[in-house]
Amino acid sequence: MTTRDREQTTDAREQTVSDRLPDDLLMHVGLIGSIGLMALPLVLAAVMSTQSVAEIYDVTNLSPGSEAYQNYYRVMTDFNMWTYLINSTIMAVAIVVGKVGLSLLAALALVYYDFPYKNAAFVFVLFTLMLPVPVRIVPLFELMVTLDWTNSMLAITAPYLASATAVFLFRQHFMSIPSSIVEAAKLDDVGGIHFLVYVLIPMSKGMIAGISVITYIYAWNQYLWPLAVISSRDQQVVQVGLKSLEGTAAAGQIEWGLIMAGAMIALLPPLVVLIVLHKPLLETFGVQQK
Template sequence: MSKPTITRDSERADRTTVRDRLSIPSWASVHVPLVVLVALSLSPVVLAVLMSTQSTVEIYQVFNLAPGTEGASNYLTVLTEYDFLTYIPNTVVMATIIVVGEVTFSLLAALALVYYDFPYKNVVFVVILLTLMLPFPVRIVPLYSLVTDLGWGNSMLGLSGPYVASATSVFLLRQHFRAIPDSILETAKLDGVGPLTFLVHVLIPMSKGILSGVVVINFISAWNKYLWPLIIVSDRQKQVVQVGISYIQGTADAGLTQWGIIMAGSVLALLPPLVILVVFHRPIVRTLGIQAN
């Protein structure tokens, strides 16, 4: 009686089955690394929130990762004793002024650079872009001298005035306007539409996505200002939230830094830009040129 033979096709099928069983699913190879990266990115925020609920003694217990017993007390202390009820509104006002100013000037500048012909237009645009090569610390001394000479020191105008123009916003809006078909401009000219009317009723409605992204990016950038407010404002009641956190760091309890209160202040400072970022994340993605589903 002859023994059964195994064909090459059956051997190949067996090997394929074993390989399929041992191989990692395609979804896992993509999602598992993403989940790990997201967890690593969120871990500092989670630790900050946990520490904001702990007392000084609990925080110095290195392996204590449980919610603490001083959550309400820490946040109440930050809001009342450390004047965050003043710093947060100050920061909101400053960020709002900066955003409104940047968007307004950037829209007008982009309109002129795209739809007007004037001598050395490209040179003007290059000069605007060159300002991005000058970091803020390089400009801080002449800027401080200018603001104080204008009498804007220790004021909201001095806080927000230097930031109401943005080369980045001008660049983004200029590139967006250049992508709008010329036929729309020609139609507007035939209808006798003026430049400001064309901007308000045509360009802005067609640019809602990128304008939303520019607003969010500029708001978050303005909210995180630290060095300039620290220099130009001398009155604590006129300070912003980022400088307010540094005020907390200068205090100590029995020789120990009050990290619980510092983290509570940091969480409060994080919440407004985080909420805006979550709500308007899609315009930001579109502004940065990334395709999102």
């Protein structure tokens, strides 16, 4: 290649870059602006969690405050936040384990077993998506009272164990597994549970992790049902516990620093889970879109 050809190639590349730069620049500025706009409430909450009452009510003060340690220490020690966090963790983990386990068994039956009205059963499972827990709150509460489960961990976990969404996602994933694997298992006379444990689950680790993340965050953010069925503070969860912080006041003014500190603490567990398992979560959404 001659020197002239090289110069022409370089000019063409520079021209291409200059032609694409404005569009790329606007796109990146728009993305950065959107992310900053969505993150602004979280940043303001983090700043307010470090401020005193006087600093918060000074609307011109947007800098970190002087009472970060006091706010977080009071939330954890004076307002029973440790107990709320432990209860929410137990509830979320129990719901994740129970929901994933039941959904795996249901998907196994719907894909690999033949029984009368199998398609009708699957349609009925999907139909339950139209009846979320808040719609069923009155009959569920009566059932909890009848079973004497009120004020217990069973009351805030059992209603969430069945999931039509998880059954649907596992069913679709199992249907994508090559039939040759299924035929080999049949020839080896492998039972259903063994096939699930030693074949399907190892091949579904990404899907299981993604559904577990979604379920964990969903369970962690529950408010209405625990508020209705749990009356003891020692059995209450973190989202309801945050509500109790609104009653705090200093000199007749709400202590928003304490409330924001509690909100930041309640945000950390699901945020850590989301960061650690974000890749399986994206894969799950990809399968759902397909």
